[in-house]
Amino acid sequence: MRILFYFALVVFAIGTFQPAVQAQNLSKEELKEWKQKAKEYKKNPAALKAIVDESERYRKESQELLSQVNQLEASRANQQARVNQLEAEVNRLQNDLAVTEESLRTLANEQPDYTGNSGGGDTDNMTGLVFRVQIGAYSQTNIPGSLDNQGDNMDLEEEDGLQKVIIGKFQDYESAKQLRDYMRKVGIPDAWVVPYMDGARITLEEAGITPDMR
Numbered sequence: 670m671r672i673l674f675y676f677a678l679v680v681f682a683i684g685t686f687q688p689a690v691q692a693q694n695l696s697k698e699e700l701k702e703w704k705q706k707a708k709e710y711k712k713n714p715a716a717l718k719a720i721v722d723e724s725e726r727y728r729k730e731s732q733e734l735l736s737q738v739n740q741l742e743a744s745r746a747n748q749q750a751r752v753n754q755l756e757a758e759v760n761r762l763q764n765d766l767a768v769t770e771e772s773l774r775t776l777a778n779e780q781p782d783y784t785g786n787s788g789g790g791d792t793d794n795m796t797g798l799v800f801r802v803q804i805g806a807y808s809q810t811n812i813p814g815s816l817d818n819q820g821d822n823m824d825l826e827e828e829d830g831l832q833k834v835i836i837g838k839f840q841d842y843e844s845a846k847q848l849r850d851y852m853r854k855v856g857i858p859d860a861w862v863v864p865y866m867d868g869a870r871i872t873l874e875e876a877g878i879t880p881d882m883r
Contacts (some may be wrong), residue, residue, distance in 0.1 A: 800845035
């Protein structure tokens with residue numbers, strides 16, 4: 670029993686009080702006080718064991734709390750990294766939006782005037798050679814005929830089972846070509862120039878448009 674007592678006392682002194690002893694020497698009064706406590710613990714080793722066990726419990730709890738703090742710090746760092754990533758993505762999207770808006774403004778400024786006949790006069794007049802732009806030909810989708818209003822420079826044509834959408838009326842090929850290029854820029858890659866002679870569709874070759882002019 671005496672060996673157990675001294676062993677517990679040593680463990681208790683090392684685990685609990687050693688830092689304090691290293692920090693400063695005991696005064697005579699403190700030395701006298703702790704000698705008295707040592708006598709008391711010698712008579713009651715169970716009390717000393719309870720103190721050592723409690724000290725160990727506090728040490729383990731302290732380590733667990735420290736581990737939790739480290740985990741929270743790591744989680745906070747990950748969250749901050751995610752926030753930084755999202756902010757960078759938002760900035761990139763905002764830059765892309767600004768570039769897109771600027772491109773749209775540029776396209777709007779470059780948009781040719783296809784609301785009228787470049788040669789002047791009645792835009793419904795299809796006499797002589799006229800150039801138009803076809804922007805679609807559909808076999809499955811029927812566009813309501815009510816959308817084909819008089820004088821709006823958009824017409825619907827039925828041919829070979831296809832419904833064709835035609836816009837613009839020009840007396841010169843270059844003006845129709847500008848409209849075709851603009852429609853391609855805004856997302857209609859299949860837009861192309863269609864010539865008419867007195868209201869009847871003809872080929873580009875028949876209209877005198879050579880391959881180097883297209």
